[in-house]
Amino acid sequence: MNNRLLTIAGLIEKDVVVADVGTDHAHLAIYLLKNGLANKVIASDVKAGPLAAARRNIADCALEHKIELRLADGLTPYRPAEVDVFVIAGMGGHTIADILAADIELARAARYLILQPMQNRPFLRRWLYQNGFSISVEQIAREGTKFYNIIKAVDKVATLPDEFDLAVAVNPLKDANYYAYIEHLVDVKQALAEHLSAANKIVECEKINTELVRLKGVSDVRDR
Numbered sequence: 001m002n003n004r005l006l007t008i009a010g011l012i013e014k015d016v017v018v019a020d021v022g023t024d025h026a027h028l029a030i031y032l033l034k035n036g037l038a039n040k041v042i043a044s045d046v047k048a049g050p051l052a053a054a055r056r057n058i059a060d061c062a063l064e065h066k067i068e069l070r071l072a073d074g075l076t077p078y079r080p081a082e083v084d085v086f087v088i089a090g091m092g093g094h095t096i097a098d099i100l101a102a103d104i105e106l107a108r109a110a111r112y113l114i115l116q117p118m119q120n121r122p123f124l125r126r127w128l129y130q131n132g133f134s135i136s137v138e139q140i141a142r143e144g145t146k147f148y149n150i151i152k153a154v155d156k157v158a159t160l161p162d163e164f165d166l167a168v169a170v171n172p173l174k175d176a177n178y179y180a181y182i183e184h185l186v187d188v189k190q191a192l193a194e195h196l197s198a199a200n201k202i203v204e205c206e207k208i209n210t211e212l213v214r215l216k217g218v219s220d221v222r223d224r
């Protein structure tokens, strides 16, 4: 199991029924059951090919009695109150928001959502707050030079976080991965600021420099 999926698993409380939406290979579902982290998983995928791979992997581990597979789009294969947690991981932020929006009452009925957007993370954070959800914690998973934000969201209306938090992370768990992620963003933004400055794009450059001040502030707090 990679660190991304391990971090997702770590955010799931014990004794739950988990929906793994877009399961693909079913690695997460298998890990949760092998390690006693869930009572049952209902894993779904919109495509037959991934679901066939999931079926083979589940059979190899003799977990057919604990992992149910369903071929369908988004949350449509789930009935109200059937699961405690929806996991939607490894897709773009817009796709995740579309899946939630299409069956929002089902999403609200879950105890919480674990979301791991590959792209458009700020968009998804904002969408959650604008649609009556809030982020209780975000944890960063690291695989080499790649960083993944794992978002735990609950059905709770709250004030929209500020632009910096929407861009970087809301209520992050401030562990070593988080600070490594901040340092990575500093490097990326510094290179971008230099590029914009060389291209004489003053307004854009100032915006990036403002973000850099906040990012460096986070690093400084840790160093103190």
Ligand SMILES: C[S@@+](CC[C@H](N)C(=O)[O-])C[C@H]1O[C@@H](n2cnc3c(N)ncnc32)[C@H](O)[C@@H]1O
Residues within 6 Å of the ligand: 005, 021, 022, 023, 024, 025, 044, 045, 046, 047, 050, 072, 073, 074, 075, 088, 089, 090, 091, 095, 099
């Ligand atoms: C990149 S894989 C991620 C697999 C796994 N969730 C993970 O994080 O490792 C994305 C999977 O989501 C499925 N998928 C994409 N859109 C979907 C949708 N609307 N409903 C259900 N599954 C979807 C794809 O078929 C694919 O198998």
